[in-house]
Amino acid sequence: MLTTEDFTHFPVQMWEKVLSKVKKAVVFMDDKCAEALHWCGGAAVLLEAGARNLKEFSSFEACAVNEPKAVFVVSTLLKGRTVDVIKDIISLSHFQYCVVFTTVAHSVHLLANKVTTEMEGSPVFEQFEEKLCEWMGNMNYTAEVLHVPVVFAPVSQQLLLTPTFAHLFPLLSPDLESLNEKRPEKKRFGSLVDVDMHSLPVGLQLEIKSLASALNSLFEATGTREESFAVGPMSRIIAGELANHPHAKNRRKIAPNKASIIFVDRTMDLTGAVGHHGDNLVEKILTVLKHLPGHVTDVQVDMLELTSVQRTPHSQSTLAPGCLAQTQSPAAQSLWEAMLTNKHKEGVMEVRRQLVETASKEKLPIKMSMGRVTPEQLRSYMQLFRSSWGALESHCGVLQLGLATAQTLGHPSLPRWDACLAFERLLLQALGDSDFPVVLRQLLPLMKPRGGEDSTLGWRSREDECGPDELILLLVYLYSLADEAQPADQDTQGTLEKLERELIGALTLVITRETELSPLLQKLTGCANPEELTTERVHSTVEEMFKTLRGLSHTRDHLKQLRSVYTPSDGVHQATYRPFLRQILEEVFHPERLECPDIEHMSGGLTDLLKTGFSMFMKVSRPHPSDNPLLFLFLVGGVTPSELRLIKEIVTTHKPGTQVLVLSTRLLRPTDIPQLLFTTQRLLPDIGI
Numbered sequence: 001m002l003t004t005e006d007f008t009h010f011p012v013q014m015w016e017k018v019l020s021k022v023k024k025a026v027v028f029m030d031d032k033c034a035e036a037l038h039w040c041g042g043a044a045v046l047l048e049a050g051a052r053n054l055k056e057f058s059s060f061e062a063c064a065v066n067e068p069k070a071v072f073v074v075s076t077l078l079k080g081r082t083v084d085v086i087k088d089i090i091s092l093s094h095f096q097y098c099v100v101f102t103t104v105a106h107s108v109h110l111l112a113n114k115v116t117t118e119m120e121g122s123p124v125f126e127q128f129e130e131k132l133c134e135w136m137g138n139m140n141y142t143a144e145v146l147h148v149p150v151v152f153a154p155v156s157q158q159l160l161l162t163p164t165f166a167h168l169f170p171l172l173s174p175d176l177e178s179l180n181e182k183r184p185e186k187k188r189f190g191s192l193v194d195v196d197m198h199s200l201p202v203g204l205q206l207e208i209k210s211l212a213s214a215l216n217s218l219f220e221a222t223g224t225r226e227e228s229f230a231v232g233p234m235s236r237i238i239a240g241e242l243a244n245h246p247h248a249k250n251r252r253k254i255a256p257n258k259a260s261i262i263f264v265d266r267t268m269d270l271t272g273a274v275g276h277h278g279d280n281l282v283e284k285i286l287t288v289l290k291h292l293p294g295h296v297t298d299v300q301v302d303m304l305e306l307t308s309v310q311r312t313p314h315s316q317s318t319l320a321p322g323c324l325a326q327t328q329s330p331a332a333q334s335l336w337e338a339m340l341t342n343k344h345k346e347g348v349m350e351v352r353r354q355l356v357e358t359a360s361k362e363k364l365p366i367k368m369s370m371g372r373v374t375p376e377q378l379r380s381y382m383q384l385f386r387s388s389w390g391a392l393e394s395h396c397g398v399l400q401l402g403l404a405t406a407q408t409l410g411h412p413s414l415p416r417w418d419a420c421l422a423f424e425r426l427l428l429q430a431l432g433d434s435d436f437p438v439v440l441r442q443l444l445p446l447m448k449p450r451g452g453e454d455s456t457l458g459w460r461s462r463e464d465e466c467g468p469d470e471l472i473l474l475l476v477y478l479y480s481l482a483d484e485a486q487p488a489d490q491d492t493q494g495t496l497e498k499l500e501r502e503l504i505g506a507l508t509l510v511i512t513r514e515t516e517l518s519p520l521l522q523k524l525t526g527c528a529n530p531e532e533l534t535t536e537r538v539h540s541t542v543e544e545m546f547k548t549l550r551g552l553s554h555t556r557d558h559l560k561q562l563r564s565v566y567t568p569s570d571g572v573h574q575a576t577y578r579p580f581l582r583q584i585l586e587e588v589f590h591p592e593r594l595e596c597p598d599i600e601h602m603s604g605g606l607t608d609l610l611k612t613g614f615s616m617f618m619k620v621s622r623p624h625p626s627d628n629p630l631l632f633l634f635l636v637g638g639v640t641p642s643e644l645r646l647i648k649e650i651v652t653t654h655k656p657g658t659q660v661l662v663l664s665t666r667l668l669r670p671t672d673i674p675q676l677l678f679t680t681q682r683l684l685p686d687i688g689i
Contacts, residue, residue: 002257002630004661006222008160011152013221015040018073018148021099023050025069028089030057031294032075033103035163038298039153039325059085062092069097073150075164077104077112077206078128090135097142098132103151103164105213107246108206118246122147149217152663155297155325156340158644159662165211166296166666167685169637169676170234170265171195173551175683192233193558197241200683207685212241215261215634215663216248225255226632227623228602231562231584232265232555235636239263239602259630260623262584262599266637266676267555269580270480271565273673274473276421277577278642281347282340285324285404286641286669288411291519297667298323301404305379306386322400331358332397339401341645348373351405354398355381362391375410378402420470427478428575432568435488437496440503443474447506449513468511469520472674475503475549482553484566500546508539520671523679545678552677560597562587581633581643582650588625589654599625631660637676638668 015037027046029037037043043054055061057074070093076082078100090098102109109124110116125145132143151164171192179199180188189195197205219226230239239261242248266273289299301322309315326332331354338350352373359366364384369377382402385392392399408414423446430439446466466474488496511521512535517528525541527533556563562583569575587596601623625631633647639662651660666672 002222002224002259004157004630004659007218007661008154008157010218010221011036011150011154011160012040014148014150014152014217015045017146018071018101018150019045019049021101021144022046022071025051025071025097025099026053026055026063026067027051027071027073028055028057028061029073030075032164032166033073033150035295035297036150036153038295038323039155039161039327041327042325044328057085059088061089063089063095065094067093068095070095070099072098072100074101075103075151077109078102078124078145079112083131086132087135090132095136095141096138098136099144099146100128100132101146101148101150103147103149103214104206104210105147105149108210108213111209112202112206149214151211151214152218153297155667156337156644158337158341158648158660159639159664159667161297161667162211162214162663162665163296164214165207167676167680168207168211168665169680169682170232170267170555171682172267172548172677173554174548178683191558193236195233195237197237200237203685204683208238208241211238212245215242216245216251219255219259220247220251222257223255224257224259224630225252227258227260227625227628229260229262229599229625230264230602231262231559231599232268232636233558234267235263235265235634236600236602238634238636243602257630258628259632260625260628261632261634262588262625263634263636264581264584265555266635267552268559268562269565270552270555270673270677271477271577272579272581272643273638273640273668274476274480274670275424275577276417276670277424278640279343279345280340280640280642280645281342281344281351281405281408282324282641283669284344284414284417285339285408286667287417287671288408288413289404292321292323298325299404301400302407303400303403305383305403306392306399308386322396322403324401324404326397326400329395329397331395332401335398335401339405340641341648343645348405348409351402352378352381355402358391358395358398359384362388362395364388364391373409375406378406378409382406416466416470419466420473423466423474424477425574427474427481428566428577429569431481431485431566432575434486435492436482436485437488437492437499439485440478440496441499443471443478444499444502444506446474447471447503447510449510467518468507468514469518469671469674471507471510472520472524472545473670475545476552476673476677479549479552480555481566484564484568504539504542504546507542508535511538511542518671520674523675541678545674548677562596562598579643579646582646585647585650585654588631589650589658593624593626595622595624626655626658629658631658633660633662635662635664637664638666638672639664640668 046054052067072086074082106122106125113124128145129143133139133141151162153161153163155161176189176192179195228239228243230236286299292298292300303319303322304311304315309318326336335350335354339347356366359381366381366384382399385399427439430442450465450467512533514530517530522528525533525538565578565580567576567578587599644662647660647662651658
């Protein structure tokens with residue numbers, strides 16, 4: 001029987017195809033493929049396979065005369081900018097042998113070239129091989145172009161990410177307006193549920209087809225016959241595309257292993273993605289530490305404490321940062337799993353336990369201490385390893401995770417997490433007692449420039465006062481729950497519009513007074529530093545933001561049963577947030593195997609249509625997600641670490657024998673959601689057209 005391990009090993013198997021070609025080659029790789037490799041062993045596996053060097057996929061890179069072989073690994077179509085970069089690198093080098101790997105299947109290349117019929121062989125790749133020989137300057141030189149789906153990153157035993165599709169996100173109401181602008185009035189869509197694959201822009205169609213192709217490769221390699229289900233408009237399109245994939249139909253006829261896959265749109269539950277209720281250590285690490293350059297998921301861990309280098313303004317550029325991806329050490333992998341899927345306190349205790357155990361094994365002079373774990377305590381344990389180079393090298397993985405924990409626990413911005421959580425709880429209670437404008441007005445007093453005279457409100461000290469990032473997160477949190485508020489009076493619309501104008505003005509002032517722009521503000525405004533900001537630019541950005549915010553409460557309007565993520569107070573218990581994923585899994589694992597109308601079966605084809613017809617006059621058994629021993633959950637738009645813990649707990653409680661593997665486009669930190677909502681070109685993905 002298949003296990004989740006068979007699927008988490010698949011990415012490594014795909015990289016082995018690349019490794020078989022890298023001997024004595026210089027490898028050029030784009031950021032998305034580099035991130036996938038990062039979680040499969042990193043640059044070390046390329047060098048061990050005989051690669052001479054690994055370089056960025058850039059027109060500014062080239063090779064010397066004594067480097068005749070190149071391997072390119074790209075996550076895009078072999079068109080447009082990708083072709084230009086490959087040509088530039090070859091023109092500046094002296095290659096005699098080039099291999100190009102693309103994660104985009106040949107069938108998608110045909111569609112990108114407006115060829116709709118199936119063709120024998122790989123004509124697009126063969127033509128590109130000829131171009132490579134032309135650019136190398138000799139048609140007798142060797143060129144190969146191959147498709148290999150190195151799109152998956154095995155982040156844990158429970159989670160596969162797809163860095164290549166990190167910016168794929170379900171469509172929102174502004175996207176519906178953009179689609180309708182280009183359609184005749186009589187053919188305009190009433191809602192996002194009506195949007196089909198063929199009405200999407202070509203680039204987005206190709207990205208979805210590329211994702212379906214990658215999933216098909218995963219199931220083909222493991223001999224899996226999947227039943228697809230979908231919750232949400234984008235999930236429905238992706239699941240439909242997988243069901244209709246030309247190679248999937250033959251595979252499903254002969255594949256021996258059965259599995260269910262449920263695609264879920266992230267927009268079904270934005271409250272959970274921006275909220276601070278996730279009692280998880282990794283969620284906090286991802287939030288407070290800086291991104292690893294070029295990566296969507298991993299972060300930089302300052303390694304200076306493990307050295308004798310003096311801390312200076314330039315010392316960070318002296319030493320390469322550590323990270324969370326520890327693929328070479330079983331002990332570090334075990335610790336990472338515990339940090340990712342346990343509660344915050346349990347995760348921190350496990351970090352301390354592993355550090356103490358490791359130091360004891362190495363006979364380092366460790367002083368045991370019980371009680372609360374502090375960043376100072378963790379640092380004191382790790383600094384012991386400085387005296388032993390062998391111990392430092394052997395346990396570097398565990399030490400990097402320990403440093404990430406200590407740096408997070410001691411980070412100056414961490415108190416804001418608890419401050420946001422406290423205010424979110426207040427908002428939840430207020431929603432059950434008041435109409436939406438009354439609840440929204442509670443945010444207005446918080447919208448004061450940081451460090452100003454007015455920043456002395458009850459729950460806001462200088463350390464935990466909300467900055468623009470936190471205020472934007474609270475706005476998304478509240479607007480995603482707007483429909484849960486008490487029914488409003490008839491004149492509420494005018495009140496709401498007036499209040500929104502006040503909030504727009506207040507938030508504009510807060511942002512323009514910032515002395516340093518966070519990564520989120522840089523993305524939102526398009527400015528790298530405060531000097532570039534103008535009031536008009538910020539005001540325009542915030543106005544656009546509010547246009548998107550207004551539609552967030554309607555993302556579940558099309559659902560029949562799972563329409564709410566809010567449980568109001570009953571006088572005894574406080575109002576609470578009820579995660580959408582919890583509701584889905586409770587439906588899936590319900591002992592009576594009830595059919596939920598919101599979890600739509602997608603892979604039946606003609607057979608399913610016949611069953612639907614027969615069900616009008618006789619009882620017909622339809623596929624159910626719990627039918628199979630293996631369940632995939634694909635979160636389109638990202639999954640949070642606390643949701644991984646939730647999934648693990650629910651499966652353990654409701655159906656312990658079931659194996660669940662989560663697939664998602666990215667591992668989310670709260671600030672990722674505003675970027676995906678307000679800055680991502682959802683209708684214009686970067687697939688290299």
